[in-house]
Every structure is written in structure tokens, then in C-alpha cells.
Amino acid sequence: MTRLPEEVHSNKAFGWAAKDSSGVLSPFNFFTRETGEKDVTFKVLYCGICHSDLHMVKNEWGNSIYPLVPGHEIVGEVTEIGCKVQKFKVGDRVGVGCMVGSCHSCDNCMNNLENYCPKMIFTYGTKYYDGAVTHGGYSNIMVVDEHFAVSIPENLPLDATAPLLCAGITVYSPLRFYGLDKPGLRVGVVGLGGLGHLAVKFAKAMGTNVTVISTSPSKQKEALENLGADSFLVSRDQDQLQAAIGTLDGIIDTVSAQHPLLPLLGLLKSHGKLVILGIPGKPFELQVFRLIQGRKLIGGSMIGGMKETQEMINFAAEHNIKTDIEVIAMDYVNTAMDRLLKGDVKYRFVIDIGNTLRPSS
Amino acid sequence: MAKSAEEENQQKAFGWAATDNSGILSPFNFFRRENGDDDVTLKILYCGVCHSDLHTLRNDWGFSFYPVVPGHEISGVVTKVGKNVTKFNIGDRVGVGVLVGSCKTCECCEQDLENYCPRIIFTYNSYNPDGTKNYGGYSDMIVVDQRYVLRFPDNLPLDAGAPLLCAGITVYSPMKYYGMTEAGKHLGVAGLGGLGHVAVKIGKAFGLKVTAISSSPQKESEAINRLGADSFLVSNDPEKMKSAIGTMDYIIDTVSAVHPLLPLLSLLKVNGKLVTVGLPNKPLELPVFPLVMGRKLIGGSDVGGMKETQEMLDFCAKHNITADIELIRIEEINTAMERLAKSDVRYRFVIDVANSLSQ
Numbered sequence: 105m106t107r108l109p110e111e112v113h114s115n116k117a118f119g120w121a122a123k124d125s126s127g128v129l130s131p132f133n134f135f136t137r138e139t140g141e142k143d144v145t146f147k148v149l150y151c152g153i154c155h156s157d158l159h160m161v162k163n164e165w166g167n168s169i170y171p172l173v174p175g176h177e178i179v180g181e182v183t184e185i186g187c188k189v190q191k192f193k194v195g196d197r198v199g200v201g202c203m204v205g206s207c208h209s210c211d212n213c214m215n216n217l218e219n220y221c222p223k224m225i226f227t228y229g230t231k232y233y234d235g236a237v238t239h240g241g242y243s244n245i246m247v248v249d250e251h252f253a254v255s256i257p258e259n260l261p262l263d264a265t266a267p268l269l270c271a272g273i274t275v276y277s278p279l280r281f282y283g284l285d286k287p288g289l290r291v292g293v294v295g296l297g298g299l300g301h302l303a304v305k306f307a308k309a310m311g312t313n314v315t316v317i318s319t320s321p322s323k324q325k326e327a328l329e330n331l332g333a334d335s336f337l338v339s340r341d342q343d344q345l346q347a348a349i350g351t352l353d354g355i356i357d358t359v360s361a362q363h364p365l366l367p368l369l370g371l372l373k374s375h376g377k378l379v380i381l382g383i384p385g386k387p388f389e390l391q392v393f394r395l396i397q398g399r400k401l402i403g404g405s406m407i408g409g410m411k412e413t414q415e416m417i418n419f420a421a422e423h424n425i426k427t428d429i430e431v432i433a434m435d436y437v438n439t440a441m442d443r444l445l446k447g448d449v450k451y452r453f454v455i456d457i458g459n460t461l462r463p464s465s
Numbered sequence: 466m467a468k469s470a471e472e473e474n475q476q477k478a479f480g481w482a483a484t485d486n487s488g489i490l491s492p493f494n495f496f497r498r499e500n501g502d503d504d505v506t507l508k509i510l511y512c513g514v515c516h517s518d519l520h521t522l523r524n525d526w527g528f529s530f531y532p533v534v535p536g537h538e539i540s541g542v543v544t545k546v547g548k549n550v551t552k553f554n555i556g557d558r559v560g561v562g563v564l565v566g567s568c569k570t571c572e573c574c575e576q577d578l579e580n581y582c583p584r585i586i587f588t589y590n591s592y593n594p595d596g597t598k599n600y601g602g603y604s605d606m607i608v609v610d611q612r613y614v615l616r617f618p619d620n621l622p623l624d625a626g627a628p629l630l631c632a633g634i635t636v637y638s639p640m641k642y643y644g645m646t647e648a649g650k651h652l653g654v655a656g657l658g659g660l661g662h663v664a665v666k667i668g669k670a671f672g673l674k675v676t677a678i679s680s681s682p683q684k685e686s687e688a689i690n691r692l693g694a695d696s697f698l699v700s701n702d703p704e705k706m707k708s709a710i711g712t713m714d715y716i717i718d719t720v721s722a723v724h725p726l727l728p729l730l731s732l733l734k735v736n737g738k739l740v741t742v743g744l745p746n747k748p749l750e751l752p753v754f755p756l757v758m759g760r761k762l763i764g765g766s767d768v769g770g771m772k773e774t775q776e777m778l779d780f781c782a783k784h785n786i787t788a789d790i791e792l793i794r795i796e797e798i799n800t801a802m803e804r805l806a807k808s809d810v811r812y813r814f815v816i817d818v819a820n821s822l823s824q
Contacts, residue, residue: 211735212735217735217736220735220736220758220759220760281760365751374573374578374581375581380753380756380757381757382753383753383754383757384753387727387750387751387752387753388750388751388752388753389748389749389750389751390726390748390749390750390751390763391748392741392743392744392745392748392749392765393744393765394765395741395763395764395765396741396742396744396765396766396767397581397765397767398581398765398767399581399639399642399764399765399766399767400764400765401643401762401763401764401765402751402756402762402763402764403756403760403761403762403763403764404753404755404756404757404758404759404760404761404762405757405760406757406758406759406760
């Protein structure tokens with residue numbers, strides 16, 4: 105049985121929720137659990153707007169439970185800790201990403217891959233152990249098991265760090281797992297949105313030579329000058345594509361729209377790796393011999409485990425990696441969603457929760 | 466420009482060739498080069514019949530240069546060695562697989578991955594840099610640079626060992642490269658033909674739990690009792706496929722027919738690996754969801770380099786792995802091709818070249 109939070113909890117909270125598949129967000133009062141023994145409670149200060157928030161508020165994946173409070177790129181300051189909490193103390197800067205629970209006993213959990221645990225609990229829109237549906241970070245307060253909170257180093261700004269908790273780990277984890285993190289390797293990044301622009305920054309910080317592959321020639325200057333890419337390839341320009349055949353060791357493909365794989369496979373050297381992070385609505389067409397000739401592979405990846413998420417945050421702190429963001433007020437969120445749908449943001453909206461979320465009457 | 470054999474080559478040779486895309490093979494006289502300083506000449510004793518021979522004969526891939534003498538699973542004995550040849554002596558039992566040349570200088574060649582060299586020279590239906598043409602093993606003899614000649618370990622039979630030179634290395638190499646050899650892990654082998662049946666045997670030799678995945682329920686007993694698979698899964702039985710979801714660490718997909726990948730990807734655990742080595746003639750549908758949600762990968766692989774091919778032969782000899790073969794005479798080859806097209810062979814035809822090929 106799914107139960108409403110108010111049936112289970114008494115801790116008052118408020119945020120903005122979508123009430124139906126129109127996806128329109130409006131103020132919403134709800135309840136969270138009391139701080140448990142292993143829980144940290146924190147005041148939410150900033151929350152990034154991920155593209156999956158947009159899918160979820162409109163029920164585009166068919167699994168949304170309303171009212172739905174989105175947000176899984178959450179940062180804030182600890183206000184209360186449970187008696188068994190070891191990693192955090194009141195006043196600490198913390199972050200929560202895409203998940204707030206997992207079974208802690210399966211092979212994946214044992215290997216610090218909670219993100220692939222079959223019983224993983226998403227930060228919002230999923231039934232928690234107590235039967236209540238989880239609510240995300242477009243809200244004033246979060247209560248989470250400390251295992252699913254990460255510590256944010258002092259030199260990272262909270263607002264520009266929030267998106268690292270989803271977009272950042274989504275690109276960092278496959279760069280490591282597929283071995284595209286070695287200095288001197290040539291890595292392509294397809295799509296220059298929230299994920300793509302961070303992929304460029306992380307790949308550069310790992311010492312690779314980065315080529316941005318985009319349909320928009322207008323992004324060239326930005327990619328090279330602002331993001332630090334080494335080169336830029338217009339994916340619709342046959343001459344440029346032809347000249348770049350067989351030059352890349354790996355490609356991080358962040359595009360969710362339907363697009364052909366063949367040109368991307370062609371850009372790879374022998375033994376090259378194409379990592380797909382977006383999920384288009386339809387299957388790709390795959391000419392198998394393009395994998396066989398040159399022993400290429402296509403792999404996927406989904407966010408990362410908690411240990412690796414902390415490692416990513418620490419790496420970002422060490423290399424001064426920040427998301428390029430547009431900070432907005434809470435009441436701008438519906439406009440921001442419309443703009444996000446059109447790709448009109450460089451590169452991530454972040455809601456200034458701490459200063460702009462006001463309790464509703 | 467391609468020069469005629471007569472202009473460049475001196476040694477008379479004899480084999481069977483297809484002269485057009487009917488694919489019908491018939492006796493054919495041609496020439497091979499004299500044995501050069503780095504060359505080894507083999508008297509061919511056996512040659513396996515690979516499915517790609519059939520594709521090339523019929524020009525299915527659109528790049529057949531007739532006449533075509535097929536055959537790239539060649540075994541025999543050395544009859545001549547050039548003065549620079551250090552690896553072989555006259556009388557040695559040797560084999561030649563899918564390639565007979567490469568640039569020797571590129572990154573791939575330097576890493577013993579001649580099979581991925583952009584200038585790879587295939588054993589047949591190919592041209593050498595000097596314009597001369599290469600003919601395969603459905604013939605009495607062949608001249609090959611020693612780098613591309615393999616040594617047959619003493620206990621590896623020349624007839625049932627011949628198919629390892631293509632089918633064997635095609636499945637062995639990806640198992641090594643993609644890390645599919647950890648004892649106790651669960652390997653699925655999709656398709657039980659020439660490649661698949663060797664994959665089952667090699668998988669068992671690595672200590673894996675092996676499940677044969679096939680659309681033919683009648684292959685169950687054979688897969689388990691004769692090939693040594695631990696279990697058998699009928700790929701078009703939805704109930705059985707469902708109960709096997711998320712149970713496999715690796716899958717080698719040897720199926721050349723167009724087939725859905727989603728059911729195979731579903732059989733894999735998180736971090737599972739699907740390697741395709743079959744060559745469907747149309748694109749397959751690749752669903753992205755299981756790749757992303759379970760960090761799975763789909764990869765390809767194309768035979769193996771010379772060093773690894775020798776390692777594979779030694780491994781097979783050590784573990785007594787050979788192909789299951791049906792030995793035929795050269796004059797039966799056209800019938801064999803018809804049967805191969807219908808998958809009516811368990812599991813590889815091998816031509817008894819020395820005992821049946823005559824002018």
C-alpha cells in the first residue's frame with residue numbers, strides 16, 4: 105500500500121508540487137518523517153532542475169505519483185542528526201542526489217553500486233520503507249539516511265555544485281568505468297546540455313583531449329572558450345565528420361533525442377567505446393559489423409554509487425569544477441520548465457530555495 | 466591494377482573456385498608466388514568450411530572478386546621455408562587462418578592485433594600490395610609469410626583443429642578481451658553452430674557455467690551431453706526466457722540471422738556483457754534502456770591477432786578442444802554448401818583436401 109506522507113509523518117514541510125500530468129508546479133504543504141537514528145535532516149538551500157524532473161512532472165515515463173515534489177540535485181545545511189549518524193554534524197554542507205535508499209545487502213550494494221540495486225529508492229516519487237512516497241528537493245527540508253548524503257567541501261559553491269549530484273555523477277562514473285579517464289586519450293562529447301557541458305569539464309580535468317560533437321555550429325565558441333574543449337565537430341557537416349573518422353578513443357553521448365549511431369561509431373578508433381547516457385524513445389539501429397570491425401563497444405551507465413558520488417564531488421573540489429548555472433527564484437519554476445523543454449538554458453537551472461521558497465498559507 | 470597470376474606468380478596451384486555469384490565451385494588452375502625469404506609453403510591437408518565462405522561465393526556482401534577460391538581454416542605441413550624463416554621447419558604441422566598479411570607497422574600490428582590493421586590482407590578474395598590476388602585453402606598448397614602461420618601443437622588433430630583457426634579464435638578473443646573468463650561466472654552462448662559449439666567448449670574450459678541459448682529445442686540433449694553445456698535455454702519460449710532474466714554475466718551471440726537483442730540483454734545481470742560475433746545482413750534494433758539501467762555493454766570482435774591465435778590453439782590443445790566436424794571430399798563441396806545454407810551440419814564441414822583433391 106502506498107500511503108500519503110501525512111498518514112505516516114508529523115514533521116511539517118512545504119515545497120512546490122505537480123498535482124497532475126499538466127506538470128504545472130504550485131505551492132504544496134506536506135509532511136516528512138522525524139529524524140531517525142541514521143538520518144540527517146537538512147535545510148534545502150539550492151536544488152538543480154534536471155531534465156528528468158520535466159519528464160516526471162508530466163508523467164512521461166508513466167510512473168509518476170501525484171502530488172509530485174521533484175528535485176534530485178539538492179544541497180543544504182544540516183539542522184539535525186540522528187544518534188547513530190557518523191559522517192555529519194549540524195551545520196555541515198551536504199548534498200543528496202537521485203537516490204535515498206537501497207537494500208544494502210545485494211551484490212550491487214556490496215560493491216558500492218547502490219544505483220543498480222533492484223530495490224533502489226529514488227529521491228522523489230518512490231515509495232519509501234515506511235510506505236510514504238518520497239518528495240524531492242523543490243522543498244524546504246529533507247530527511248535522509250546519511251548513507252545517501254554526501255559531504256560538500258568548503259571551496260565548492262553550493263548553488264553550482266547542486267547539479268553535480270545528478271548530471272555530474274552521470275558523466276563522471278562512465279568516464280571512470282569505461283577507462284576514458286587516462287591523460288592523452290581522445291574523448292568525444294555529444295550534446296552540449298546539462299550533462300554534456302559537465303562531461304567536457306570532467307574529461308578535461310582527467311587530462312584527456314576533448315572534442316565536442318554538436319549539431320549547432322553556434323556552440324563552437326562556447327565549447328572551446330568557455331568550457332575548455334580542445335576541438336569542435338559539427339555533426340551534420342559530412343566533411344568534418346569524414347576528416348575525424350577513427351580519431352576518438354571514446355565518446356560520451358548525452359543526447360536523448362533520436363539520432364544515428366553510425367557516424368559516432370565511425371569516429372571511434374579500433375577498440376573505441378561509445379557510452380550512451382540518454383534514453384531515446386525508440387531503439388537505435390545497430391549495424392553489428394560496425395562493432396565487429398575494430399572491436400568497438402556500446403555501453404550504458406546510470407548515475408553512480410554513493411562512494412563514487414563522494415569521490416566525484418571531491419574531484420570537482422580539487423579541480424574547481426562547477427556547473428554553469430542560471431539561478432532562479434522558486435516562483436519562476438514553471439517558466440524555467442518551459443525554457444528547459446526548448447533547450448533554452450546554459451546549462452542548468454538551479455532554484456534558490458533558501459532565499460525564495462516561501463511557505464504557502 | 467590487379468595483374469594476372471601468370472604475370473607475377475610462378476608456382477602452379479590447383480583448387481576449386483567459384484567463377485560467378487551462383488557460388489558453384491568447380492576445379493580451377495592458378496598460380497601462387499614462389500616461396501620468398503620470409504615465406505612458408507604448406508601442403509594443404511584439411512580446410513574447414515566457414516559460413517563466410519558461402520557469403521563470399523554468393524557475393525552476399527557485394528565485394529567478391531571472381532574467381533574466388535575460398536577457405537581460411539587451413540591446416541597442413543610445411544614443404545618449403547624461406548631463408549629468413551626462424552619459426553618453422555619442413556615437415557612442421559601448421560595452420561593458416563583468416564589473414565595472411567598486414568602492414569606490420571601500425572599501432573594495431575605493433576600490439577599483435579594484426580586483425581584490426583587497416584591494411585589487413587585476408588586469406589582469399591583479397592589483393593596483395595603488388596596487385597597479385599590471394600586464393601584460399603580449397604586448394605593443394607599455399608604460400609604465406611611466416612608471421613601469419615600458426616603452429617599446431619602435437620596433440621591437436623589437423624582435421625578437427627582446422628576450424629579453430631577462424632571459429633575458435635572468433636569466440637576466444639572476445640572472451641579474453643572483454644574479461645569473460647572468470648571461473649564460476651555464467652556465460653550464455655546464443656546460437657549453436659560452428660562458432661557457438663566451440664564457444665561452449667572454450668567457456669567450459671575457462672571454468673564458466675555455460676548455458677546454450679538456441680531456438681531449436683531438439684539441440685538440448687546434444688548441447689548438454691555432447692558439448693558439455695550446463696543448461697539449455699529455448700530462446701523462443703517466453704516462460705523459460707523470463708525465468709532466466711538477470712542470471713548471466715556474459716553472452717556470446719553467434720547468431721547471423723536478424724534477431725532481437727532485447728531478450729539477450731535482459732538475460733544479463735547488472736554490468737553484463739553481450740558480445741556479438743555474427744554478421745546479420747540487416748541492422749538490429751538496439752534498445753538503450755537496459756544498457757543504461759544496468760550498465761550493460763554490447764561489443765563486437767573480429768577474429769584475433771596472430772599471437773592470440775597461437776595462444777588459443779595451445780589452450781585448445783591443452784584442454785582437448787576441437788571442433789565437431791563432418792569430413793567431406795572436395796567433390797561434395799557444393800552439396801555441403803547447400804546443407805550449410807540450411808544449417809544442416811554438426812558443426813563444421815572440413816574438406817579432406819589431400820585425400821580428395823586431384824586434377
